[in-house]
Each structure stands twice: as C-alpha cells, then as structure tokens.
Amino acid sequence: GEEVAQTPKHLVRGEGQKAKLYCAPIKGHSYVFWYQQVLKNEFKFLISFQNENVFDETGMPKERFSAKCLPNSPCSLEIQATKLEDSAVYFCASSHSGRFNSPLHFGNGTRLTVT
Amino acid sequence: KNEVEQSPQNLTAQEGEFITINCSYSVGISALHWLQQHPGGGIVSLFMLSSGKKKHGRLIATINIQEKHSSLHITASHPRDSAVYICAVEEGGGADGLTFGKGTHLIIQP
Numbered sequence: 001g002e003e004v005a006q007t008p009k010h011l012v013r014g015e016g017q018k019a020k021l022y023c024a025p026i027k028g029h030s031y032v033f034w035y036q037q038v039l040k041n042e043f044k045f046l047i048s049f050q051n052e053n054v055f056d057e058t059g060m061p062k063e064r065f066s067a068k069c070l071p072n073s074p075c076s077l078e079i080q081a082t083k084l085e086d087s088a089v090y091f092c093a094s095s096h097s098g099r100f101n102s103p104l105h106f107g108n109g110t111r112l113t114v115t
Numbered sequence: 116k117n118e119v120e121q122s123p124q125n126l127t128a129q130e131g132e133f134i135t136i137n138c139s140y141s142v143g144i145s146a147l148h149w150l151q152q153h154p155g156g157g158i159v160s161l162f163m164l165s166s167g168k169k170k171h172g173r174l175i176a177t178i179n180i181q182e183k184h185s186s187l188h189i190t191a192s193h194p195r196d197s198a199v200y201i202c203a204v205e206e207g208g209g210a211d212g213l214t215f216g217k218g219t220h221l222i223i224q225p
Contacts, residue, residue, distance in 0.1 A: 033212060043201070045212030056212055089156060104148065104213075106158035 002026060006092050006107035007074075013082050013114050021110045022074040025094030031055070032075050033095075033104070034067060038088040046090075049075065082114045117142040121202050121216035129224055134189040136219045138202030141183065145205055148213060149176050149187050152199040161187070161200075192223045 005024040013019045025032050034046040036059075045059040049069040060067070064083075069075040079086055089109040095102040118141040128134055138147070149161040162169050162176040164185070169176050173192075178185040189196055199220050203213040 035213075035215075042217060043203070043213075043215035045214070048212055059212060091158060093158075103163050104160050106150075106160065108157045111156075 004092055004094050004105050004107035005074075006090075006110050008110060009108070011110055011112045013112065015084060015114055016081050019079045019082050019086070019112055019114075021077045021090050021092075021112070023077070023092030023094075023107055024074040025092070026105055029094035029096050029105070031095045031097065031102075032069050033093045034075075034077050035091045035093065036088045037091060037109070038085075043091075046077070079112075082112075084114050087112060087114045117144070117204055117206060117214045119202055119204055119214050119216040121200075121219050123219060124217065125220045125222075127222045127224065128192055130193060132192050132223075134192050134196070134221065134223075136187045136200050136202075136221070138185045138187070138216055139183055140202075140204050140214075142206060143180075143183070147178055147185050148203040148205070149185075150201040150203060152201060152218070154198065158201075189221075194223045194225050197222050 007022045011019055030051050032049045036044045036046055047057045047060045047067050048055040052069050064080045067077045089111045091109045092107045093104045095104050120139050122137045146163055146165045148163050151159045151161050164176055164178050173190045175188040199218040201218045202216040205213050
C-alpha cells in the first residue's frame with residue numbers, strides 16, 4: 001500500500017493482559033520502526049527492523065515487549081502482561097532504506113489504554 | 116545520548132505572522148527531521164535535512180551543523196498550520212531510530 005497501516009486504532013486492555021499491535025509498512029520499504037508516545041509529545045524509540053531482521057532493539061523493555069516483522073505478514077508489537085505505564089500511542093514508521101536520505105512515513109498510531 | 120531541545124514549547128500567533136521554531140541538539144548527527152503532528156494525532160514528515168536549507172511551500176527548514184541547531188519557519192501562517200511540530204535527530208545510519216524533542220505546540224488564530 002501507499003501508506004503505513006496500523007491496526008487497531010484503539011486497544012483497551014486490563015492490567016496483566018496481552019496486547020498485540022500491527023503495522024503494515026509501505027510496499028517496498030525495507031525498514032520499519034516502532035515508537036512509543038507516552039505523554040503528549042514525549043516519544044521513545046523502541047525497535048527497528050531491516051526486513052525481517054531486528055536492526056536495533058535498544059529501546060525495547062525486553063522482559064515484556066517483543067516485536068516481529070515476518071515475510072508476507074504485517075509487523076507486530078506484542079506486550080505481555082501489560083502495565084498501566086504501557087498506556088501510550090504506539091507509532092509505526094517505514095522507510096525505503098535505513099539511510100538518512102530516505103524519508104520516514106508514519107502510520108496513524110494505535111492508542112493503547114491499560115486499565 | 117543526544118539531548119534534543121525545542122523552543123518555544125508553546126506558541127500562539129495571529130494568522131499571517133512569520134513563525135520560527137528552534138531545535139538544538141548536543142551530539143553530532145547524520146540527519147534531522149521535522150515532523151508535524153496533527154490535532155488528531157497523525158504524524159507527517161515535513162523535512163529531512165543534513166545540511167543547508169530546504170523549502171516546501173510556505174515551510175522552510177534550515178540546519179547549521181557546526182552550531183548543532185535547526186530552525187523551522189512558516190511564512191504567512193494560517194490556522195490550518197496549528198499543530199505540534201517535532202524535531203527529531205538520527206545519529207547513525209537511520210535504522211538506529213530517532214531521538215525526539217518534546218515538540219512545539221503552535222496555535223494560529225484567525
């Protein structure tokens with residue numbers, strides 16, 4: 001597709017439940033990035049992929065967060081045993097290449113509310 | 116770790132005014148992005164630059180690598196420009212992710 005598609009738009013989970021978010025990057029884009037926006041405007045980098053390979057996961061709270069980008073499937077970000085502080089908007093972005101001269105295209109985000 | 120500072124945090128201006136938003140960072144970068152987050156939350160990439168100046172319509176972005184500083188200008192501002200403008204920098208090859216500023220909340224009043 002011509003835009004980054006994130007689903008669902010909204011997700012509500014009780015504390016301790018699992019949450020799974022999906023991102024379909026733009027066709028032909030090799031790089032996928034996940035960002036977390038906890039408070040308005042406070043963004044945090046979580047993880048990046050080059051095709052199906054993890055490129056950088058330094059931002060991931062690894063004990064509960066995991067992500068995958070498998071061939072012919074949307075990328076996914078999964079949170080096991082959600083906590084209240086996981087409530088945020090999770091943005092996915094893709095780019096054609098990982099180099100700085102390749103613009104990022106953002107999805108509209110998934111708003112996760114943990115109650 | 117790069118520290119990205121934006122100013123001002125909030126800006127209210129009248130329609131037609133010339134707007135400047137500033138971004139400074141602490142560590143050398145490979146590129147700087149200006150993003151626009153709409154009131155509904157969607158994010159649009161406005162500019163990506165590593166040197167000099169870029170212009171798109173009424174928007175102009177400049178960067179001074181030596182001073183570690185970038186500015187985003189809006190000429191002839193319009194109420195539809197009301198949004199949050201976010202500066203983000205990348206240090207490596209891009210796939211390392213971005214470090215974001217906290218954003219500038221711009222309101223243009225008619």
